[in-house]
Amino acid sequence: MNNIFIKCLNSEKIQSGACHGQFVINALKPGQGITIGNQLRRVLLGDLGGMAISAVRIAGVSHEFSTIPGVREDILEILLNLKGIVLKSKTKETQFGRLKIQGPNVVTADLIKLTDDLKIINPNHYIATLSTSSIFEIEFKFEYGTGYKLASQTFLEEDENYLQLDTIFMPVQKVDFKIENIYDSSNDITESLFLDIWTNGSISPTEALESASQIIIDLFAALIHNTDKTENKHEDVQTDSISIEPYNNIAIEELQLSVRAYNCLKKAKINTVGDLLQYSPEKLQELKNFGRKSADEVFSTLKNKLGISLT
Structure with a gap:
């Protein structure tokens, strides 16, 4: 186990700010590759959190089936486009942003005014097109979470006219791994685990791997420290029968x-x-x-x- 090491083979930015990284973990014992690969994949895809748009309030819009004069897209198309905006946040607190623009114009993500704690990874992401001189105004609600959250309702009267979005918080988009057997001069077998990680750009593949590894470490550490202490009370009694x-x-x-x-x-x-x-x-x-x-x-x-x- 002392000879195990991890190496980054490739790290690159791809389209729309997304990132890809390839890593290899060497000197694993037979069977450890599939165990570690499965565990890392599950944590990378399910346990890492991110910031995303969870709701919007659009001026002059009362429901998701509305249309806006002078805007080429209907509300459902705009909401779908907004789901593609990728955010990076320094905090996990709920935050708000605003967009206000007069047409004719092409509306992209870089026009959204944010707090200093938020950054848009894909600023050129398309939102809508204004074909007239009408004013287009949106207020955004940003939330931090993990996994995928379905909108409980697309329109909540009690939520101050916010339209709820199906929200993807996951910063890791895809994980693949493969295992190769390595034979040394004495014909002993070790395994190499090759891990490919794709992220949306709000976190690098290296950061994602480090965070996932720490989550796994914390999980097993909690299991060790939180072992039921009552087992010790019966230890002497059980020793004889065992x-x-x-x-x-x-x-x-x-x-x-x-x-x-x-x-x-x-x-x-x-x-x-x-x-x-x-x-x-x-x-x-x-x-x-x-x-x-x-x-x-x-x-x-x-x-x-x-x-x-x-x-």
């Missing part, structure tokens, strides 16, 4: 008995070695169709495989 009968939970299938002996035990609802140890030799031979030969087989198997003697 040392005397360490094989209680082994299924009788593991003993590889003959078909006759196995069937007799199963019919008597003897499913584990622990169940078997509840029977004395005399009581065991009283089982239906369980003769001396089957009993001798069971006694011999217990002694040879597990070192247990029934006397």
